[in-house]
Amino acid sequence: MAEGPKQEAKAEGKGGVKKALKELIYGMAVHDMVRYALKTRMYLEHLFMLITLGDMLGIPLLPPYYSLRLLPYAVPNIATWKRRLFRERDFTDALY
Amino acid sequence: MREFFERRPELKVITYAGKGGLGKTTCSAATAYWLAIKKGKKCLCFSTDPQASLSDIFERDIFGKGVQSFGPGLYVLEIDADKRIADYQEEIRRRIKEMYGLDEIPKEIDEYIKSAAAEPAMHESATYDAMAELLAKGEYDYYIFDMPPFGHGIRMVSMAFILDAWIDKITEARMEAQKYREAIELLRGTVEMEREDMMLKDLMEIREKLDFFRDVLTDEKRSAFFMVIVPEKMAILDTERALDMFAKLDMRLSGIIVNMVYPVSLLKRPDVGPYLRNRIKMQQKYMDIIWDKFGDYIRAVLPMYDREPKGLEMIARVAEDLFGWSPEGEVWWREQ
Numbered sequence: 107m108a109e110g111p112k113q114e115a116k117a118e119g120k121g122g123v124k125k126a127l128k129e130l131i132y133g134m135a136v137h138d139m140v141r142y143a144l145k146t147r148m149y150l151e152h153l154f155m156l157i158t159l160g161d162m163l164g165i166p167l168l169p170p171y172y173s174l175r176l177l178p179y180a181v182p183n184i185a186t187w188k189r190r191l192f193r194e195r196d197f198t199d200a201l202y
Numbered sequence: 203m204r205e206f207f208e209r210r211p212e213l214k215v216i217t218y219a220g221k222g223g224l225g226k227t228t229c230s231a232a233t234a235y236w237l238a239i240k241k242g243k244k245c246l247c248f249s250t251d252p253q254a255s256l257s258d259i260f261e262r263d264i265f266g267k268g269v270q271s272f273g274p275g276l277y278v279l280e281i282d283a284d285k286r287i288a289d290y291q292e293e294i295r296r297r298i299k300e301m302y303g304l305d306e307i308p309k310e311i312d313e314y315i316k317s318a319a320a321e322p323a324m325h326e327s328a329t330y331d332a333m334a335e336l337l338a339k340g341e342y343d344y345y346i347f348d349m350p351p352f353g354h355g356i357r358m359v360s361m362a363f364i365l366d367a368w369i370d371k372i373t374e375a376r377m378e379a380q381k382y383r384e385a386i387e388l389l390r391g392t393v394e395m396e397r398e399d400m401m402l403k404d405l406m407e408i409r410e411k412l413d414f415f416r417d418v419l420t421d422e423k424r425s426a427f428f429m430v431i432v433p434e435k436m437a438i439l440d441t442e443r444a445l446d447m448f449a450k451l452d453m454r455l456s457g458i459i460v461n462m463v464y465p466v467s468l469l470k471r472p473d474v475g476p477y478l479r480n481r482i483k484m485q486q487k488y489m490d491i492i493w494d495k496f497g498d499y500i501r502a503v504l505p506m507y508d509r510e511p512k513g514l515e516m517i518a519r520v521a522e523d524l525f526g527w528s529p530e531g532e533v534w535w536r537e538q
Contacts, residue, residue: 136389147382154375162314170318171327172369172408178297179401181311
């Protein structure tokens, strides 16, 4: 019975090492790529929202009819999108 | 007119345009009547005019009541754009609630839905969407569109172009974003929500519908545009402008119907007073100009009727005159 927890800990240790190793590789190899991809996607996403829902910010757009059809999909992103577009900008923006 | 239709067996969409009050709706109704009753085709006469006049002509209130039948193959639809927009807004609200399990729409978003619906272009877009949808379903042999007076009905085509181009652009943008999504998923080994695919599916659906609409409208074999004019200066100027607009869009006007013409034989009658006599002479002056300018386009000349063209009986008479017209035979509309 005493062996139980020990074995478990051992297994966990093994798993932990594996996990850590995996994360290390992930961090070294692809994390930057993912970060870059995510960022690009955010830009694209926000650009898309601008061309479909721009009139929400007071930028008049052509046919609002089909914008409405796409509105439901954009609902979760609206707050971040507005924050980003209305944010004040300074030189530190260039760093990111 | 008859010859024109006989030469184009693939024709699907017939559009009447022109200034207000010259008889577009009458011609639309007559065309639908002739094609349905005389030719046994399934026709839909569709009015997009907010001043709803198909109800008047068919002498039944059909505004916003869906497709109504007036005889074998003769269907008439007068849409209520306001109602369509309201239903559409409700549908969007329902979708949002359903997608995110909300009981109420966030205030900001609801405000946007409301303000978008108040856009002036909204009415037009809703109408075009209705037309595109009807056409995409393809339930009828012929679609006869009675356009509102503004923009010569050609605005419809340019609007279809714009909508189509816009949808194309955003679909492309979406696909671009999709690529990044896929890359992220691959790298991270996670799967994101399916919302994206649904959005693309919606976009594709809209795109297909609008593409089809645009293709039909710009295809000379499947689509015909007629202008209704009267022998008066304003109408002639208006038609010249319309021809210009057609040329700019690389399209051809299919024909011109000259309406409300007094028979010249009246001039020979001694009991016709100077009032009517002057009017007929004025019309004849403009008839010369019309023949001069648009000779090749003229598909029919309709007389000024002794009463308003209303009710099925009168529609049948107009249809007879419209499709029975031929430049040969007895020329009642011009002085020889």
